[in-house]
Amino acid sequence: MPGLSFAKALVAGVALLCSAAPVAVRAEAKAASVLLISIDGLRPDDVLEAEKRGLKIPNLRRFLSDGTYATSVTGNLPTVTYPSHTTLITGVAPARHGIVSNTTFDPKQINYGGWYWFAQDITAPTLWDAAKSAGLSTANIHWPVSVGVPALDWNMPQIWRSGHADDRKMLKALATPGLYAALEHDCGPYADGIDEGLEADENRTKFAVRLIETKKPGFLTVYFAALDHEEHLFGPGTAQANAVLERLDAAVGRLVAAExxxxxxxxxxxxxDHGFVSTDTEINLFRPFIDAGLIKLNAEGKVASWDAMPWPSGGSIAVVLARPDDAALTGMVAALLDKLAADPQAHIAKIVARAEIAQMGGNPQASFYVDLKSGALAGSFDPQAPLAKPSRYKGMHGYFPTLPEMRSTFLIMGKGVAKARNLGAIDMRAIAPTLAARMGTSLPKAEVAALNVAD
Structure with missing residues (x-):
């Protein structure tokens, strides 16, 4: 009943009691609105040490005095956008929520670089579900893995294919009926899903503010991509990345004011969702797998068949076997990976097998997971590329979550939230149950308990 006066709320509550719905009354009476904003690639020290780094981000810094914060958040295997955002919304690791990488496993490359856009791939309850159970209305602007979320009342999901004008038609068809047109009427054209630039994030801010003003959702998710985009192109902590962060800080201020x-x-x-490191080397793990006969190419240089396939995820690489229970194949791949680990050109920091992958909550499809050394990143499929070459990106994430530079950010404030409380280092899986508790509900399947943020 957000927005109702006490008298109106009392009358509405009596009416509900008379219609034999006491559970609904109790759930809604405890529910509080939540706005969840994600800034992809925001490193915790960019907020904690803003003054030292010369960053002017007063709206983010406000959380340190007016709210509660973590000094760092330990994330997923792998530390990339889609698995991490799904952990943020479910409170469970990728092995349980099903979003195990950014891109789908596509060994023969028939999905045109498709990502995990569709919410039907999520195999755990989400905060959107929890909000609905608490009697709150729900909305989304551009959150990853949000196409077709049943629990969303108003949804502008994240999806793209080519950047062609037809992408807008696709998004309009997948958004909540009538929402795209209504918001464009008030705000002008909506940014293309493939656009990760700063102006696109500022455009989506305008749409999110208008959604708050017109719909007053009880739970709203908003995602910003521009900082991550700039950190990939120029590296973390660069003048270009810092300039983007300062403007995103202003966007956060507008959203907070509207909420x-x-x-x-x-x-x-x-x-x-993750931190960042500077990079200079690109590793093509496909090359040694082709040379070993584990990937066979046709005359056009495309994959004809495969026994073992790398699945890149930024600073790490999952290795999937066509026959994971084949001991001979497993031994062959293990021997190849051990040989590569001994080659300084491969820049391999660590290799883990299925038992350790499971312990880390990582991709259950992977028989091995390769962690690259900081500064190296996994290249995409290119049968002509050498094992190592200069990197096309200046910054990357995706390494194992044990790398300190992969730690991410958590800030929270609002009525009843403790002021200037330092939570120290936390587990990413604790964030979703904490926000569920703020909404007067819970995520019983979350793998970590909710944090104490109350004053």
């Missing part, structure tokens, strides 16, 4: 105007008792959380 507090619509729901003065709301909770606002800012999160990120």
């Amino acid at each position: 507090m105007a619509a729901s003065p008792n709301a909770t606002v959380a800012v999160v990120s």
